[in-house]
Amino acid sequence: MAKVSGKIFDFRLFSKLMIFIKPFKRTYYFVLLTAILLSIFSTITPYLLKVTVDDYIRLKNYEGMLLFIGLMLLALILEVVFQFLFVFYANWLGQKVIKNLRVKLFEKIIFFNMSYFDQTAVGRLVTRAVSDIETVASIFSQGLFMIIADLLKMVLVMVVMIYVDWRLTLIVFSILPIILYATRLFQKSMKKAFEEVRLQVANLNSFVQERLSGIKIVQIFYREKIEYDQFVSINEKHKKAWLKTVWFNSIFFPVAEISSSVTIGLLVWYGGFNLISEGSISLGTIFLFIQMSQMLFRPLRQIADKFNTLQMGMVGADRIFKILETKSNIENYGTKNPGSLKGNITFNKLHFSYIQGEEVLHGISLDIKSGETVAIVGATGAGKSTIVNLLSRFYEYESGDITIDSISIKDFELSALRKHVAVVLQDVFLFADSLFNNITLFDSEINREDVAKAAKKIGVHEFIKSLPGGYEYNIKERGVMLSAGQRQLIAFLRAYITQPAILVLDEATSSVDSYTEDIIQKAIDTLTQGKTSIIIAHRLATVKNADRIIVMDEGKIVEHGTHKELLKVINGFYVKLHEVQFAEPIPS
Numbered sequence: 001m002a003k004v005s006g007k008i009f010d011f012r013l014f015s016k017l018m019i020f021i022k023p024f025k026r027t028y029y030f031v032l033l034t035a036i037l038l039s040i041f042s043t044i045t046p047y048l049l050k051v052t053v054d055d056y057i058r059l060k061n062y063e064g065m066l067l068f069i070g071l072m073l074l075a076l077i078l079e080v081v082f083q084f085l086f087v088f089y090a091n092w093l094g095q096k097v098i099k100n101l102r103v104k105l106f107e108k109i110i111f112f113n114m115s116y117f118d119q120t121a122v123g124r125l126v127t128r129a130v131s132d133i134e135t136v137a138s139i140f141s142q143g144l145f146m147i148i149a150d151l152l153k154m155v156l157v158m159v160v161m162i163y164v165d166w167r168l169t170l171i172v173f174s175i176l177p178i179i180l181y182a183t184r185l186f187q188k189s190m191k192k193a194f195e196e197v198r199l200q201v202a203n204l205n206s207f208v209q210e211r212l213s214g215i216k217i218v219q220i221f222y223r224e225k226i227e228y229d230q231f232v233s234i235n236e237k238h239k240k241a242w243l244k245t246v247w248f249n250s251i252f253f254p255v256a257e258i259s260s261s262v263t264i265g266l267l268v269w270y271g272g273f274n275l276i277s278e279g280s281i282s283l284g285t286i287f288l289f290i291q292m293s294q295m296l297f298r299p300l301r302q303i304a305d306k307f308n309t310l311q312m313g314m315v316g317a318d319r320i321f322k323i324l325e326t327k328s329n330i331e332n333y334g335t336k337n338p339g340s341l342k343g344n345i346t347f348n349k350l351h352f353s354y355i356q357g358e359e360v361l362h363g364i365s366l367d368i369k370s371g372e373t374v375a376i377v378g379a380t381g382a383g384k385s386t387i388v389n390l391l392s393r394f395y396e397y398e399s400g401d402i403t404i405d406s407i408s409i410k411d412f413e414l415s416a417l418r419k420h421v422a423v424v425l426q427d428v429f430l431f432a433d434s435l436f437n438n439i440t441l442f443d444s445e446i447n448r449e450d451v452a453k454a455a456k457k458i459g460v461h462e463f464i465k466s467l468p469g470g471y472e473y474n475i476k477e478r479g480v481m482l483s484a485g486q487r488q489l490i491a492f493l494r495a496y497i498t499q500p501a502i503l504v505l506d507e508a509t510s511s512v513d514s515y516t517e518d519i520i521q522k523a524i525d526t527l528t529q530g531k532t533s534i535i536i537a538h539r540l541a542t543v544k545n546a547d548r549i550i551v552m553d554e555g556k557i558v559e560h561g562t563h564k565e566l567l568k569v570i571n572g573f574y575v576k577l578h579e580v581q582f583a584e585p586i587p588s
Contacts, residue, residue, distance in 0.1 A: 013317050017139070020097045020104075027093050031145055034086040039152035041079040046291040047160060048072045053284035086149065087141075094140035098133045101320065105129055108324055114394040115354065116328040122213075123206025128320055131201060135309075135316035143310030150299035150306070157292045165281060168289045171270060172296065175263045179256055179300050186252040187307050193244045194312050198319065200238040207234050245308070260297040264290055330393055330414060337416040341501035342370040342405050343532030345391070350400035352390060360386050362555045363400065373533040375543035377577060378552035384536045386555075388504050391534075392421055404502070422500035426507035428487040430479030435464060436471040438479070439494050446497055454497045458523040460489045485520065492523045503528060506536040540574075540581055549574065 021028050048071055056065035109125060161169040211218060211227055218227055271286035345368040352361040361383050368374050376384045389395050391402060393409060402409045409417055430438050440446040451471065455461035463486065467473040475481045482490070495503060505524065521542070527533075537543050544563045551559035551566065551573045558573050559566060566574035 010314050010318075013314055013321065014144075016321055017097065017101075017136070017317060020100050021093070023100070024093055024096055027089055027096075031086060031089050031093060031140075032148065034082045034089070035145055035149035036152055038079060038082040038086055038149055039156055041075050041082060042153055043156040043160060043292075043295070044075045045072055045079070046288055046295070048075065049291070050164070050282075050284035050288035053287055054282045055284075058283065086145070090145045091137075091141040094137035097140065098137045101136060102129060102133050105133065105320055105323060108326075108329075111330065111332075112326075112328045113330045113396065114389065116326070118354070121206040121210070123209035124202045125323075126209060127202045127205040128323055131205075132198070132316035132319050135312045136320065137313075138309045139313035139317070143306055143313050146306045147303050147310065150303050154296055154299050157296045161289065161292055161296075164288060165285055168267060168271060168281065168285070171266045172263055172289065172293050175259050175266075176296070179259050179297060182252055182255050182259075183300055183303070183307075186248055187311070189248045190245060190308050191311050191315075193241070193248060194308065194315055196241040197238075197245065198312070198315050200234075200241045204234055204238050207231065256297065256300065260294065263293050263297065267293060330396065331410075332414040334410055334412045334414065334417070336407055336412045338405075338407075338420075341420050343501040344368070344370045344405050345502065345532060345534075346401075346403045346406075347387070348401050348403070350387075350390065350397055350402065352386060352395065352397045354386075354395070360555050361390075361397075364555075364557060366550065366557060368532060368534065370532055371530060372547045373528050373535065373545075374548045374550060375535040375537055375546035376550045376552060377537055377540060377543060377574070379577075380538075381554075382552040383555040384552055385506055388423060388506050388534065388536060391502075391504065392418060392423055419498065420501045421504065422495035422498055422502070423504045423506060424488075424491045424495050428479065428484075428491040430475055430482070430487060430490065432474070432477040434469075434472045434474055435467070435490065438475065438490060439471075439497060441494070451493070451497060455493055458489075458492055458496055458526045459519060460493055460523065463489065488520055489523060492520070492527055496527050501532060503531045503533045504536070505533070507538065540578055551577075 048068055052065055052068040052072070055061070056068060106129060109129070158169075161172060207230070211231075218224060267286065267289050271281050271289065274281040275283060275286065345366075347364050347366040350361050350364040351359060353359045364383075364387065376387065378384055386395075390397050391409070393414060404412070404417075404420070436448065436451060439451055448471065452461060455464055464470055464473075473481070479487045479490070524535075535543055535546060540563075543549055546563070548560060549563060549566055550557055553573055559569060561569075566572060567578065569575060
């Protein structure tokens with residue numbers, strides 16, 4: 001958890017927020033103006049009451065009294081008008097700022113490299129993008145501007161009190177330090193409490209998101225009771241964090257209320273005694289000070305409450321800017337954007353580590369010719385999928401290089417590189433939308449006829465047409481309405497429709513049955529025709545027909561050749577893999 005500074009206002013953070021306020025500067029200054037005018041008109045009303053009591057009601061001057069009542073009514077109407085303008089535009093500004101901030105945050109997140117997501121819980125990112133950003137809006141709607149308006153009101157009140165009677169002012173000021181001290185203690189305590197609240201909210205969101213995403217695993221292994229108990233524990237911590245804020249509120253507000261009541265009592269006692277003794281303090285002045293003491297103390301109580309909102313907003317802003325300032329993006333300085341590629345790939349002395357000091361690839365060198373189908377096989381952890389991740393620049397390699405048609409992949413514009421390299425993964429992710437949108441991924445350049453034509457070529461058109469609604473069939477979240485094999489076929493169609501120069505199949509047939517595998521194999525044959533293809537596989541039956549097979553072990557290439565050639569290598573790695581999978585020795 002980040003260290004809590006206890007500052008009343010973090011100017012460093014606010015200066016960062018000001019960047020998002022710049023497009024709405026006129027509204028920002030208008031809200032400040034309405035705050036000033038609101039303070040003026042709210043202060044005028046009690047002073048007009050004093051004048052009315054002392055100069056007109058006491059002297060029974062009813063015409064003058066009606067005039068001042070009219071002035072008080074006008075001041076009240078203007079106060080209401082500026083209150084409306086202040087509240088509306090402060091909230092309007094807050095929503096405009098967080099809309100742009102949320103867009104900026106989402107844009108930052110989606111361009112992070114995969115290593116960032118390896119180390120960061122998705123639930124925490126959801127918390128930052130949703131609830132934390134909402135608290136930032138409250139900085140403007142309920143926090144900062146409200147506090148400014150209250151402070152201006154307090155300054156005007158103190159000026160008027162000093163001008164009218166310094167003796168009664170001293171009575172009010174004698175109680176003021178108590179409330180100021182209590183407010184300061186309250187502010188520091190609430191800052192720490194809200195840091196803890198935000199932490200527990202993030203933990204709760206992360207836990208719920210992960211368990212709901214993995215609900216099948218929870219139920220398969222009968223972990224409902226265990227996960228329930230864990231949730232109860234996390235929820236208890238969340239409750240305690242909030243109760244701590246309730247505890248501080250329960251202490252502060254009674255102290256502030258008692259201080260206010262004591263002040264009124266002292267004003268009535270001293271002012272009434274002076275009035276009875278025919279001193280210089282008038283009845284209107286006593287009314288004025290009773291009202292203004294409340295106008296002075298009430299904003300203090302409200303400032304403390306609004307300060308809670310401001311603090312939560314600042315905590316949320318701090319968390320958001322930490323993400324915005326995170327340097328975890330794939331550097332996209334490339335300028336190459338060729339219309340087409342031949343697909344010649346070269347891996348040259350490639351070194352890579354997911355964790356610093358724990359190298360996964362040890363100087364891999366490999367040439368793949370245009371139109372060639374190369375299979376990469378090996379035990380789990382050999383580094384097969386890592387090669388794919390580096391080719392698509394999901395991660396950055398440490399040394400060496402990868403080139404396509406003699407151009408370093410770092411020199412390609414990132415979107416251009418990924419446009420020419422299509423990847424089909426073992427775990428197919430589909431969105432809760434129509435099949436058509438899942439295939440095209442909302443690419444406006446791909447129409448229905450293109451999709452149907454491509455589907456017919458790889459043999460999935462009939463399967464799609466058999467579904468209710470055909471291409472408009474909603475497959476629900478993560479494609480749960482389809483079988484594993486059907487999802488795989490949609491992934492193939494998604495890759496084929498883009499007509500990439502390079503096709504990568506990463507364990508694309510490992511989780512389907514034999515019947516579906518035959519259909520998928522036919523789709524693969526169509527898919528790989530005329531394209532440079534890399535097939536990552538555990539199951540050797542799927543790679544027999546590859547032009548070349550690359551065998552990897554512990555981050556190194558240990559063998560390469562055709563299926564028949566590799567089977568002739570005595571005690572070779574490929575031979576051992578073959579014997580394990582087919583449970584029979586290779587005939588000599």
